Amino acid sequence: VVSVGDEFTVDGVKYQVKSMTSGAEKVWVTQQEWTSATLVIPDSVTYDAIKFAVEYVDQRAFRNNTTITSLDVAAHKINSFAFEGCSNLTDVTLREGVTTLYRDAFKGIAATSITLPASLKDLDEYGYFCPFPDNNLTEFVVAEGNPYLTVGEDGALYNKAMTRIYAFPFN
Numbered sequence: 001v002v003s004v005g006d007e008f009t010v011d012g013v014k015y016q017v018k019s020m021t022s023g024a025e026k027v028w029v030t031q032q033e034w035t036s037a038t039l040v041i042p043d044s045v046t047y048d049a050i051k052f053a054v055e056y057v058d059q060r061a062f063r064n065n066t067t068i069t070s071l072d073v074a075a076h077k078i079n080s081f082a083f084e085g086c087s088n089l090t091d092v093t094l095r096e097g098v099t100t101l102y103r104d105a106f107k108g109i110a111a112t113s114i115t116l117p118a119s120l121k122d123l124d125e126y127g128y129f130c131p132f133p134d135n136n137l138t139e140f141v142v143a144e145g146n147p148y149l150t151v152g153e154d155g156a157l158y159n160k161a162m163t164r165i166y167a168f169p170f171n
Helices: none
Strands: 007-010 013-019 026-029 038-041 044-047 050-057 070-073 091-094 113-116 139-142 149-151 157-159 165-167
Touching (some): 007 044, 013 038, 013 044, 013 050, 091 113, 139 149
Parallel strands (some): 026 050, 070 091, 113 139
Antiparallel strands (some): 007 013, 013 026, 044 050, 149 157, 157 165
């Protein structure tokens, strides 16, 4: 029997059960050592015949991992510092379904461009921190149909009304 707090691994990724409410079973990706260049985090996983929504990539889950070069993530939220210091991370794919990126989630990555899905609406937890500081980003791309975000003529990432700036490309 699976319970809240239990941990399990699917396709090499460690998860922890956070909710067992029927129809709303949820897991978080936990802190772990990752030894492959490619990391795929789906929007859901099945364990013990139960389908769990992948709600969060937890704080510091892959912090300072220099092995990861390619990330494909569909978890709903990417918590603070989740990929901070992943200095060889050059390819980031954020899938539809990703709604929230928290403080310093991608601080210090090597990617030069990042495409933000139409589902992404929240980019900081406190209103003044950026998910993308101290990195090599030269381009933000916002998926067509995103009602929350836009890229200005200056290349910076803004809210749709252009009344709030979230991030500048650093180079």
